[in-house]
Amino acid sequence: MIDLKQLRENPDQFLARLNLRSDYSEPIQQILALDxxxxxxxxxxxxxxxxxxxxxxxxxxxxxxxxxxDDPEVQTLRDEGNQIKAQLSELEPQEKELKAELEALMLTIPNLPSETTPLGKSEEENVEVKRWGDEYLPTNPDILPHWEIGEKLGILNFERSVKIAQSRFVSLIGAGAALERALIRFMIDRQTAAGYTEISPPFLVNTASLTASGQLPKFAEESFKCDRDDLWLLPTAEVAINSFHRDEVIDADLLPLHYCAYTPCFRREAGSYGRDTRGLIRLHQFDKVELFKFVHPDTSEQEHQALLQNAEAILQALKLPYRAIELCTGDLGFSAIKTYDLEVWLPSAGKYREISSCSNCGDFQARRGNVRFKEAGKKGTQFLHTLNGSGLAVGRTMAAILENYQQPDGTVLVPEALQPYLGREVL
RNA sequence: GGAGAGGUGGCAGAGUGGUCGAAUGCGCUCGACUUGAAAUCGAGUGUACGGAAACGUACCGAGGGUUCGAAUCCCUCCCUCUCCGCCA
Known part of the structure; x- marks a missing residue:
């Protein structure tokens, strides 16, 4: 949620910053008028x-x-009371409606980009900030795409998953299922060792939770809904953890709070029908280990860098070549003020593909979810900052392993760091 | 799903129409007493919005209603607990 006070006090500056994403002049004017x-x-x-x-x-x-x-003195007062009541009964609905309208509109305004976010209109202007692991780029010239090698090895099955559910679902078989389980354990172990507390949250979330993190009201198309229950399938653990402390006031001494969570994620992928129709890259259901932090505003930049490193550490441990890009203002997600994407090398595609997105959301989600902190001795409360990032997307990690670790004989080596978890060296 | 009980401040717990933002106890903060501590005593101790401030408004699970006036009465919903049923 944008800060109405900030907008009111400095509308031009506010709008200028917001328009670095795209043009929001109209709704902002409306908001000011309604306010x-x-x-x-x-x-x-x-x-x-x-x-x-x-x-x-x-x-x-x-x-x-x-x-x-029935004393006249009392009667006079009661009459006046009744008059006021009549006036209030006109004002109150008006005010209520205005407030609702204002709130609804405010919920559709994205976060202001950070001053350090590179300027740009679209993903073309994202900035590569790092490249890692060139020495691990595969030299094998005949690499099969991961879905082909996966089906060859008998560890992925898409066809049968269509019977069970729909397209864009997968079943993992044997070593494939074991690999997924190993990756989850590996990632969670690493992240808890890095100081994150593991949470296993509900996989169904209510409307308030999705609104707090910013998925609603604008992106309802993207989530699966259970209509009878005001419950939605979790699109990312970010939603669940963000609402873990919703409507709370946290003692400043307890900050920062670092959480990680393994969850499946469910996304409708509306509007991406032609894209990535094969393989593990874009499914309606995928596994992810998520990192999430609640931090003091003064520390959120360092915390963001640290979170990015925690995500990178997984790729490095698995020796998967990747690059980091910083999203420009035009490509930034709805709730973020600043985002780094990690992109892993996918040989079959001949390019880097997103495997993690690490965002600083400033106080945006904290406002929407009313998560505050209190400093001892200081009056009042403040909104804290939230950060999230994948550490990592499990399906895409599997895809990257299947491709980057492919051998000329059609087998796939298991990354060394993963071998103890899987109990084998080759797939 | 059926039957019953209940949701009040950091916690416990009073309050069934009137000056209640809410007794009392505990906790916490400051002060006094004390060599120090305990005990005791005194003062203070929620949040949001508006206002330079004085102060005002709102909040007793949520939303509506009755009334000059609602924590208190009525309606709807949510949640928690107990018992029964079902179930991994």
Whole structure:
């Protein structure tokens, strides 16, 4: 949620920053207008309310001192009370409607990009900031795409998954299933060793949780919904962990809070029908180990860098070549002020593909979820900052292993770091 | 799913129409007493919004209603607990 106070006090500067994403002039003007109307009604209303409270007290006093209810003095006060009530009954619905309208509109405005986020209109202008592991790039010229090698090895099956569910689902068989399980354990072990507390959250989440993290109201198309229950299938553990502390005030001494979670993620992938139709890259259901931090605003930049390193550490441990790019203002996700994507090398595609996205959301999600912290001795509370990143997407990691570790004889080596988890060296 | 009980401040717990943002206890903060501590005593101790401030408004699970006035009465919903049923 954007900071209305900040917008009100400095609308031009606010809009200029927001427009680095794309043009939001219109909704922002609307918000400012609604805010003004709402505030003027509120002022009016609270004055009436004050008088009404006063009347209530006066009547109470008189009745207590023995004045009868039908005494003219009391009757006059009651009449005035009734008049105020009539006025309030007009103002209140107006104010309520304005507030609802304002809130609905505000929920559709994305976060302001950080001042350090590179400028740009689209993903073309994202900035590569790092490349790692050139020495691990495969030299084998005849690499099969991971879905082909996977089916050859009998560890992936897409066809039968269509029978079970739909397209864009997969079943893992034998060593494939074991590999997935090994990767999850490997990632969780590494991240807990790095100081993250593991959470296994509900895989169904309610509307409030999705709204708090920013998936709703704008991206309803992207999630699967259980209509009868106000529950949605989790699109990412970010949603669940973000709401883990929703509506809480956290003692500043307890910050930062570092969490990691393994969960399946469910996404409708609406609007990507032609893209990545084969393989593990874009499925309706995939596994992910997520990193999430609740931090003091002063530390969020360092925490962001550290989180990125924690995600990179997995790729490095698996010796998978990757690069890091920083998203430009035009490509930034809805809730983020600054994002780094990690992209792993996929030989069959001949390019790097996203395997992790590490974002600093500033206080945006904290506002939407009302997560605050309190510093001892200081008056009031502040919104904390939230950060999230994949550490990593499991399916895509599998794809990367199947391709990068392919041998000329059609077998696949198991990355050394993973061997103890899988109990074998070759697939 | 059926039957019953209940949701009040950091916690415990009173309050069934009137000056209640809410008794009391515990906790916490500051102060006094003390060589120090305990005990005791005194003062303070929620959040949000508006306002330069004084102060005002809202909040007793959520939303509506009755009333001059609602923590208290009525309606709807949510959640928790106990018993029964079902179930991994």
């Amino acid at each position: 003004q109307q709402q505030r003027s009604i509120e002022m009016n209303r609270s004055q009436l309310q004050a008088r009404s409270n006063e009347i209530g007290k006066l009547v109470g006093q008189k009745m207590k001192s023995g004045v009868k209810a």
